[in-house]
Amino acid sequence: RGQPARAVDLVEEESGAPGEEQRRWEEARLGAASLKFGARDAASQEPKYQLVLEEEETIEFVRATQLQGDEVSPPPPTQAQQKESIQAVRRSLPVFPFREELLAAIADHQVLIIEGETGSGKTTQIPQYLFEEGYTKKGMKIACTQPRRVAAMSVAARVAREMGVKLGNEVGYSIRFEDCTSERTVLRYMTDGMLLREFLSEPDLASYSVVMVDEAHERTLHTDILFGLIKDVARFRPELKVLVASATLDTARFSTFFDDAPVFRIPGRRFPVDIFYTKAPEADYLEACVVSVLQIHVTQPPGDILVFLTGQEEIEAACEMLQDRCRRLGSKIRELLVLPIYANLPSDMQARIFQPTPPGARKVVVATNIAETSLTIEGIIYVLDPGFWNKQPTSFQISCINIASANQRAGRAGRVAAGKCFRLYTAWAYQHELEETTVPEIQRTSLGNVVLLLKSLGIHDLMHFDFLDPPPYETLLLALEQLYALGALNHLGELTTVRWEVITLPLTAYSCSEEILTVAAMLSVNNSIFYRPKDKVVHADNARVNFFLPGGDHLVLLNVYTQWAESGYSSQWCYENFVQFRSMRRARDVREQLEGLLERVEVGLSSCQGDYIRVRKAITAGYFYHTARLTRSGYRTVKQQQTVFIHPNSSLFEEQPRWLLYHELVLTTKEFMRQVLEIESSWLLEVAPHYYKAKELEDPHSKKMPKKIGKTREELG
Numbered sequence: 222r223g224q225p226a227r228a229v230d231l232v233e234e235e236s237g238a239p240g241e242e243q244r245r246w247e248e249a250r251l252g253a254a255s256l257k258f259g260a261r262d263a264a265s266q267e268p269k270y271q272l273v274l275e276e277e278e279t280i281e282f283v284r285a286t287q288l289q290g291d292e293v294s295p296p297p298p299t300q301a302q303q304k305e306s307i308q309a310v311r312r313s314l315p316v317f318p319f320r321e322e323l324l325a326a327i328a329d330h331q332v333l334i335i336e337g338e339t340g341s342g343k344t345t346q347i348p349q350y351l352f353e354e355g356y357t358k359k360g361m362k363i364a365c366t367q368p369r370r371v372a373a374m375s376v377a378a379r380v381a382r383e384m385g386v387k388l389g390n391e392v393g394y395s396i397r398f399e400d401c402t403s404e405r406t407v408l409r410y411m412t413d414g415m416l417l418r419e420f421l422s423e424p425d426l427a428s429y430s431v432v433m434v435d436e437a438h439e440r441t442l443h444t445d446i447l448f449g450l451i452k453d454v455a456r457f458r459p460e461l462k463v464l465v466a467s468a469t470l471d472t473a474r475f476s477t478f479f480d481d482a483p484v485f486r487i488p489g490r491r492f493p494v495d496i497f498y499t500k501a502p503e504a505d506y507l508e509a510c511v512v513s514v515l516q517i518h519v520t521q522p523p524g525d526i527l528v529f530l531t532g533q534e535e536i537e538a539a540c541e542m543l544q545d546r547c548r549r550l551g552s553k554i555r556e557l558l559v560l561p562i563y564a565n566l567p568s569d570m571q572a573r574i575f576q577p578t579p580p581g582a583r584k585v586v587v588a589t590n591i592a593e594t595s596l597t598i599e600g601i602i603y604v605l606d607p608g609f610w611n612k613q614p615t616s617f618q619i620s621c622i623n624i625a626s627a628n629q630r631a632g633r634a635g636r637v638a639a640g641k642c643f644r645l646y647t648a649w650a651y652q653h654e655l656e657e658t659t660v661p662e663i664q665r666t667s668l669g670n671v672v673l674l675l676k677s678l679g680i681h682d683l684m685h686f687d688f689l690d691p692p693p694y695e696t697l698l699l700a701l702e703q704l705y706a707l708g709a710l711n712h713l714g715e716l717t718t719v720r721w722e723v724i725t726l727p728l729t730a731y732s733c734s735e736e737i738l739t740v741a742a743m744l745s746v747n748n749s750i751f752y753r754p755k756d757k758v759v760h761a762d763n764a765r766v767n768f769f770l771p772g773g774d775h776l777v778l779l780n781v782y783t784q785w786a787e788s789g790y791s792s793q794w795c796y797e798n799f800v801q802f803r804s805m806r807r808a809r810d811v812r813e814q815l816e817g818l819l820e821r822v823e824v825g826l827s828s829c830q831g832d833y834i835r836v837r838k839a840i841t842a843g844y845f846y847h848t849a850r851l852t853r854s855g856y857r858t859v860k861q862q863q864t865v866f867i868h869p870n871s872s873l874f875e876e877q878p879r880w881l882l883y884h885e886l887v888l889t890t891k892e893f894m895r896q897v898l899e900i901e902s903s904w905l906l907e908v909a910p911h912y913y914k915a916k917e918l919e920d921p922h923s924k925k926m927p928k929k930i931g932k933t934r935e936e937l938g
């Protein structure tokens with residue numbers, strides 16, 4: 222029968238869309254019907270900016286629209302004003318004239334929604350006003366939550382400086398794995414996830430006088446859960462003040478949710494921003510970004526540039542390319558300071574983006590989405606927007622941004638003076654291809670951990686939990702079922718004694734807790750283990766393949782960590798093997814924490830001594846509901862029969878084992894399984910007899926599937 226072979230070929234062909242191709246695909250999609258645009262808008266005959274520099278390409282932009290500024294704009298701060306004392310800068314922020322009014326509104330209402338343009342001073346000023354007003358008397362604290370770690374850190378540092386205190390004293394931050402607070406800390410900036418954790422130790426948040434949920438418009442999962450919990454606490458703690466701060470998006474929803482709480486609007490101050498689009502879609506947006514930055518640098522009047530990219534790897538690549546070209550251009554161009562900003566950037570480097578640009582030079586900040594609303598960098602006049610983002614910072618899910626985001630990004634150019642936003646996509650794409658707004662995270666995620674978290678907070682009736690946007694009933698039900706299957710919930714839906722942090726990786730039966738701890742720790746940072754500099758892709762790929770072990774990606778992670786540990790946790794070793802030192806350090810942190818946890822629940826450490834079958838079985842015991850089998854038409858998940866694909870980065874991409882376990886599904890162009898492990902169907906009956914029936918696991922074909930023919934990873938990369 223020739224049928225299976227053809228089916229497998231087909232799968233291969235379809236699954237061949239890794240990062241790079243994925244982007245191209247998006248590009249193509251963005252540009253689909255845009256060819257005519259240049260002509261249509263040529264009426265306005267705007268100047269086209271082109272940089273003429275021997276070897277460089279140019280990107281042609283067409284001016285299309287303008288983002289409206291205020292009718293009466295205040296004058297841009299002069300050089301002298303910018304140099305003025307920190308207090309003068311505080312007084313110059315848009316929120317300042319409303320200080321008294323705002324404090325009065327907070328005094329009058331328990332819940333207040335605060336809406337204001339990014340950069341108006343919500344995050345840095347309002348907690349300080351509350352502090353000055355005495356809200357932290359009698360040892361009470363003020364919490365201000367941020368969806369992003371970098372924002373929490375950098376804002377806390379800024380506020381500490383404004384207050385003239387040492388970071389970690391009166392003002393501090395707390396993010397996962399890093400607590401920079403002390404007994405004295407009264408202003409606490411923290412990630413929304415950390416405040417959720419606070420509910421574990423202090424369900425009524427009794428030590429807080431004010432909770433400010435900031436960047437509410439981002440609608441992260443944690444923020445959404447916080448809403449429900451805080452609304453509840455506010456009911457029986459009438460003295461608790463709740464502030465919900467958001468960029469100018471959808472504040473009415475928050476108001477409705479909090480029983481029609483009043484909305485306090487801080488009038489925006491924005492200068493008009495001219496919007497430019499590319500005439501045709503760009504094939505390689507990273508390259509296009511670099512060229513455009515140089516073009517702007519050479520042709521445009523002074524003012525700093527902000528570039529939005531999707532993640533660390535990309536940002537580093539872009540910065541390298543920019544620096545390299547500047548070096549080659551030498552004295553032909555003025556000085557260009559290239560500064561990256563992303564979540565794992567060391568804090569001293571983060572601080573550099575806020576330093577004023579030296580006269581005569583220009584600064585280009587290459588940022589993730591963090592610069593969209595969480596951080597404001599002074600002096601930005603030009604924004605370069607390729608139109609992509611990584612919606613979930615924990616994965617490589619790169620997708621097109623939406624209209625709200627595109628406008629928010631453009632707005633960043635108009636904060637200090639009239640600005641320009643260069644979009645690396647066509648006007649047609651903007652009008653026809655981009656969605657309106659983001660779907661809240663809660664509606665796109667697996668709810669297992671949320672359910673456990675809520676349960677551990679003592680919330681049992683999840684079906685009636687006050688969600689701002691309730692997740693679909695079926696998704697909740699599925700999550701509950703999985704947890705029941707895992708033994709984390711009993712038949713009454715109560716948490717069992719299984720500690721939820723470890724239930725996903727059971728350790729007892731297979732005596733390999735050493736290895737499992739490592740795998741778990743590595744999985745928690747798995748998306749940023751390897752790096753692949755543009756000029757050394759071959760070396761980097763070889764280094765990665767050298768870590769491959771038969772059995773699958775979990776063992777590869779284990780191998781990387783073990784070798785690193787043997788090197789004495791060396792950074793040099795990481796450098797030589799194209800492994801991210803910072804991620805490894807994080808993994809080591811996580812591993813230590815998990816080890817501590819095991820001690821507490823009195824699970825002893827033991828090693829499998831190289832018997833990796835035990836490790837694979839233990840992982841199977843934890844993830845038995847994440848399985849897929851190879852059928853004639855490719856991989857299907859065992860229970861739901863959903864079509865899925867092995868991620869091209871996987872060590873098993875070319876192996877095509879019949880039975881697989883996956884750590885997560887990532888939806889890009891299709892559902893990709895990331896971190897896959899080869900398993901045997903008999904193990905499933907061994908570890909989860911309550912979940913699988915022998916009949917489901919029968920192999921329909923007796924012969925092994927033919928090995929795939931088709932593109933290799935290299936061809937795809």
Ligand code: CDP
Nearest residue numbers: 339340341342343344345375376379597599
């Ligand atoms: O929260 P919102 O977007 O309304 O504004 P903010 O973050 O409080 O920013 C107010 C001002 O503080 C801006 O002018 C920023 O440039 C400045 N800032 C800073 O210099 N360093 C930081 N890490 C954060 C803010």
Ligand code: MG
Nearest residue numbers: 343344594595
């Ligand atoms: Mg803010």
